[in-house]
Amino acid sequence: MNNVSLKEQITHYLRLVYDSDMLQKQHYQTHQEFADDLITAMGLTPTKQENSPPPHKNHWDETRSVLITYADSLLEEDVKPLHTLHDFIDRYCQxxxxxxHILPFYPYSSDDGFSVINYMSVNESHGEWSDIHALAQLKNLMFDLVINHCSSRSQWFQEFINAQGQGQHMFYTASPEGDYSAVTRPRTSPLLRSTSTVEGEKHVWCTFSHDQVDFDFSHPMVLLEFAKIIAFYLNNGAKLFRLDAVAFLWKELGTSCINHPNTHTIIKIYRLLIEHACHDAVVITETNIPNHENLQYFGNANEAHAIYNFALPPLLLHTLMSxxxxAITRWQMAMPPAQNGTTYFNFIASHDGIGLRPVENLLSSAxxxxxxxSCQSQDARINWRTLPDGSQSAYEINIALFSACGTTHAGTDDWQIARFICAHTIMFGLEGIPGLYIHSLIGTPNDLARAENSGQNRCINRHQWDFSKLTTELSNPSSPHHLVYTQIDKLLRLRSKQRAFHPNATQFTLQLGKHIFGFWRQSIDRQQSIFCISNITNQKQSVNVQDINLVNTQKWYDLLSAETLDEDKVNIQLMPYQTVWITNT
Structure with a gap:
């Protein structure tokens, strides 16, 4: 479609989503009119409309890595948290x-930011837009586009209640008498919320909580308003967009209301608009769903640039505990390589829990x-969801990854830090861009008090550090936080210099027995190879060099230990949870 204009492409997608009756809701006579308004909302001049981004372009290389943090993960007395975050990044992340990735920093009413009151404001307790602009001078910034729902305290929802303004048409309503047995639920709360309005009682759709009211994207206004928000974010420093909970975006009764074809089409529309406005901007879909469904969000390299690799956290934790x-070897062998212009977004810890839906059909019930x-033995909490038959199933495990790494299925041992670093060393080597939660960078354990005081299970992994205490810990050589930070810092620096760790470099899974996890990466120019081999047990293991198939004509050494492999070496001895990155250059 390279010779097709942006307007023609947008119009084509709009026809797939909106029929004439839907367009009339916004008084559009044609799909072309609506396309014009979307393009105008994005501030796309005729020159930008004609300047199509090259297809299958990788906007990343081995130097890309993402730190995930809340605006207020670090606190100082009488200092706005965004100032403190700037200081931390300047000191420890240069x-x-x-x-x-700054998690939602907008005014909110619940869910630690994901119940947005105003999309175009900075929460005044965090700072202001100038603080975001200052951070954008240091690093590329990822903003959350909380696209499925907003706060029940938002102006839009108040307009819905009062049947006035644009908000009156923006929310999805349904009859309490309807059959919702097919709807996929991520929570146990009732799907519909009764709301009194000036027009009488209405029942609004709430996928996640009754404070998070779902938008109605069948109304063109909603699509248009989010185009305006996207343009605003681009103008204020966003280079990456995380489409939060986007899998639930389109509702159609009689369906599961997840992964709807119209959802995929809307992502294509926004991607086209975003990449015409900023060629190297990146769209990332956050879809906590079974692995085979998640892969669909690549489209044909015309939807997400990157997808969250949701199966990795539970699979890797299972691997290290068992x-x-x-299981992880079978999964990796079946994962398709991402074509150019797309990549995986790898993470093993985040502000949310460790999702279990992505490993449906990858791990057995046992x-x-x-x-x-094992996680509960380390004080984990469990969030549940309601199944179509009314029963409940574990949806996610809520635990800090550092605490989770304190045990195996056989019980606790003395290898917590080694297991934790092993998990990250594996993740940093895999095909894709690594995303590192701030509490993984500094080895933060469970915050049981915050989970208890807030009544929210997820807060167990959302600790707020006193910045002065953290800096003291990071400067103390015997502190576990110092040990974790220095090792992960070393890994990231090494990784960024290896062409074989380009997110789209070749990856091949090795068969080295169940106690070893290994894969081979080769740079796009085929000049560098790295064999990433990890002992995933708390016992010493041995790997036969012949099983790795090293080319005899080249010199090989371990990037992590700087030890050269002797030509006559037969076996590589690995200590518990040790990883080697064996390279030829």
Whole structure:
């Protein structure tokens, strides 16, 4: 479609989503009129409309890595948290991190930011837009586009209640008498919320909580308003967009209301608009769903530039707790390589829990139960969801990754930090861009008090550090936070210099027995190879060099230890949870 104008492409997609009756809701006579308004809302001049971005272009390389943090993860007395975050990044993230994902920093009413009151304001307790602009001078910034729902305290929802203004048409309503048995639920709360309005009682759709009211994207206004928000974010420093909970965006009764074809089409529309406005901007879909469904959000390299690799956290934790790499090896062998212009967004910890839906059909019920039990031994909480038959199923495990790494299925041992670093060393080597939660960078354990005081299970992994205490810990050589930070810092710096760790470099899974997890990466120019081999047990393991198939005509050495492999070496000895990155250059 390279010779087709932006307007023609947008019009084509609009026809797939909106029929004439839908257009009339916004008084559009034609799809072309609506396309014009979307293009205008994005501030796309005729020159930008004609300047199509090259297809299958990788906007990343091995130097890209993303730090995930709340605006107020670090606190100082009488200092706005965004100022403190700037200080932390300037001190500790200059040469190891390229991008910062600031979780929703807008005014909100619940869910630690994901119940947005005003999309175009900075929460005044965090700082102001100038603070965001200052951070954008240090790093690329990722903003959350909380696209499925907003706060019930937002102006839009008040307009819905009062049947006035644009908000009156923006929310999805349904009859309480309807059959919703097919709807996929991520929570146990009732789907519909009764709301009194000037027009009488209405029942609004709430996928996540009754304070988070779902938008009605069948009304063109909603699509248009979010185009305006996207343009505003681009103008205020956003280079990456995380489409939060986007899988639930389109509702159609009689369907599961997840992964709807219209949802995929709307992502294509926004991607076209975004990349015409900023060629190297990146769209990332956050879809906590089974692995095979998640892969669909690549489209044909015309939807997400990157997808969250949601199966990785539970699979990797299962691997390290069980000492068995069979499941993660099978999964990785079946994962398709991302074509140019797309990549995986790898993470093993985040502000949310460790999702269990992505490993449906990847782990058995017994394996998931063992994972849950081991995490509960480390004080984990469990969030549940309601199934179509009314029963409940574990949706996610809420625990800090550092605490989770304190045990195996056999019980606790002395290898917590080694296991934690092993998990990250594996993740940093995999195909894709690594995303690192701030509490993983500094080894933060469970915050049981915050989870208890807030009544929210997810707060167990949302600790707020006193910045002066953190800097003291990071400067103390015997502190676990110092040990974690220095090792992860070293790994990230090393990774950023290896062409074989380009997010789209070749990856091939190795078969080295269940106690070892290994894969081979080769740079796009085929000049560098790295064999990433990890002992995923708390016992010493041996790897036969012949099983790795090193080319005899080249010199090989381990990037992590700087040790050269002797030509006559037969076996590589690995300490518990040790990883080697064996390279030829």
């Amino acid at each position: 040469d190891n991190i390229s991008d910062i 000492g068995d790499s069979s 394996q998931k139960d063992a994972l849950i039990t």
